[in-house]
Amino acid sequence: MAFDALDQIPDEDLLARYGTGDQSAAAELARRLTPRVLRLAARILGDPAEAEDVAQEALMRLWRIAPDWRRGEAQVSTWLYRVTLNLCTDRLRRRRTVPLEAAGDPVSDQPSAESGLLDAARLRALDLALAELPERQRQAVVLRHVEGLANPEIAQIMQIGVEAVESLTARGKRALGAALGGRKRELGYDDD
Amino acid sequence: MTDITGRKGPGGAADAVSDAATDAMLDDIFQTARADSAGAEPAPGLMTRILADAASESAARAGQLNPQAAPRAPQATAGLGWRHRLAELASAFGGWPAATGLAAATVAGLWLGISQPQLMNEMTARYGVADALDATLGTTLAENGVFDETTGASTDTDIGANTGAEIGAVPNLFDDQSLSGFEALLMES
Numbered sequence: 001m002a003f004d005a006l007d008q009i010p011d012e013d014l015l016a017r018y019g020t021g022d023q024s025a026a027a028e029l030a031r032r033l034t035p036r037v038l039r040l041a042a043r044i045l046g047d048p049a050e051a052e053d054v055a056q057e058a059l060m061r062l063w064r065i066a067p068d069w070r071r072g073e074a075q076v077s078t079w080l081y082r083v084t085l086n087l088c089t090d091r092l093r094r095r096r097t098v099p100l101e102a103a104g105d106p107v108s109d110q111p112s113a114e115s116g117l118l119d120a121a122r123l124r125a126l127d128l129a130l131a132e133l134p135e136r137q138r139q140a141v142v143l144r145h146v147e148g149l150a151n152p153e154i155a156q157i158m159q160i161g162v163e164a165v166e167s168l169t170a171r172g173k174r175a176l177g178a179a180l181g182g183r184k185r186e187l188g189y190d191d192d
Numbered sequence: 193m194t195d196i197t198g199r200k201g202p203g204g205a206a207d208a209v210s211d212a213a214t215d216a217m218l219d220d221i222f223q224t225a226r227a228d229s230a231g232a233e234p235a236p237g238l239m240t241r242i243l244a245d246a247a248s249e250s251a252a253r254a255g256q257l258n259p260q261a262a263p264r265a266p267q268a269t270a271g272l273g274w275r276h277r278l279a280e281l282a283s284a285f286g287g288w289p290a291a292t293g294l295a296a297a298t299v300a301g302l303w304l305g306i307s308q309p310q311l312m313n314e315m316t317a318r319y320g321v322a323d324a325l326d327a328t329l330g331t332t333l334a335e336n337g338v339f340d341e342t343t344g345a346s347t348d349t350d351i352g353a354n355t356g357a358e359i360g361a362v363p364n365l366f367d368d369q370s371l372s373g374f375e376a377l378l379m380e381s
Contacts, residue, residue, distance in 0.1 A: 018246065018250075021250050021253075021254065023243070023246060023247055023250065026243065026246035026247075026250075027243055027246075030239060030242050030243060030246070031239075034234045034238070034239065034242060035233065035234055038238070043225070052234075052235070052238050055234070055238065055242075056241055056242055056245065059242045059245065059246075060242075060245045060249070063245055063246045063249040064249060067253065119224050122220075122221050122224055123221070123224060123225055123228055125221070126221050126222075126225055145218075145222040145225075146222060146225045146226055148226060173215075173218060176218055177211070177214040177215065177218055180214070180217065180218065180221070181214040181217075184213065184214070184217055187217070187221075189216075189217045189220075190213065
């Protein structure tokens with residue numbers, strides 16, 4: 001099959017093809033899923049280097065499960081998000097006693113050429129505020145407001161009910177508002 | 193104030209304005225975060241490692257599913273080949289019984305050549321190689337059937353044995369005596 005047709009194939013079919021040894025299917029899956037896994041891990045962990053390690057490990061688990069994948073039970077991306085969150089949780093627990101400042105450069109501390117200094121300041125403020133949230137709130141807020149996922153999918157990823165997702169995102173957003181509300185002017189927003 | 197769940201907070205009108213502004217600020221920062229994340233491509237090194245993982249996992253799985261594809265241990269291969277080649281050689285000579293007979297003939301011939309070289313020289317000079325062997329080895333070779341195959345002589349072991357006894361015993365005595373008898377008669381005549 002021509003390479004340009006691979007992007008029309010659903011994740012699950014690509015995974016099945018990889019399970020039979022098709023490396024082009026693996027390349028297409030990696031192209032689709034790695035950026036999503038990477039940015040989720042980066043927002044949760046606040047450390048780009050550590051996020052890369054998590055992304056690689058998450059994809060490795062996907063390669064391993066490919067031959068045993070049960071069609072129709074879950075979306076590949078949902079499963080991969082869940083694995084990523086679990087890997088992040090493991091890392092956060094291991095470094096629980098390490099201060100945030102020592103955990104590595106925040107994700108938004110290295111703005112791209114297009115990002116202005118103001119955007120960089122805003123993103124750094126977000127990362128610091130996210131780091132102060134309880135872990136489950138942080139996961140729910142990132143999945144909902146940064147990844148833009150719908151609550152039912154977040155519920156599947158986090159293996160909780162939709163109402164619990166709504167509660168976590170609401171409390172998380174309120175906490176972020178409390179942390180950043182006093183910095184509106186500093187971050188370039190009107191104070192009213 | 194109104195949060196995203198629609199619940200009203202305890203604050204008054206000023207709080208509501210402030211909270212709405214905070215919500216707008218948060219929404220804007222989230223939007224910035226989404227744009228920042230979407231523009232950030234994984235580093236080439238990361239993608240290379242991920243694809244290498246995929247390839248090695250496939251290779252490992254292929255090895256588990258098809259163990260014969262994996263190379264055999266050199267020693268096992270060598271042992272199997274030696275036995276296989278020996279079996280093929282025996283088959284070419286008519287199977288293991290014939291090969292055993294051939295081996296016995298070889299050992300016997302070697303023993304004769306070493307222990308009684310003079311006898312062998314005399315017999316081969318007079319009767320040729322086949323008859324000399326027949327005469328010397330007697331039933332040993334004939335019973336194993338090897339002698340018959342290699343010389344084209346009768347496969348009857350009794351004949352072979354008998355022939356050997358006759359050839360081995362008679363010519364030396366008879367010929368010498370007969371010649372001596374003729375010489376005596378001529379002399380006398």
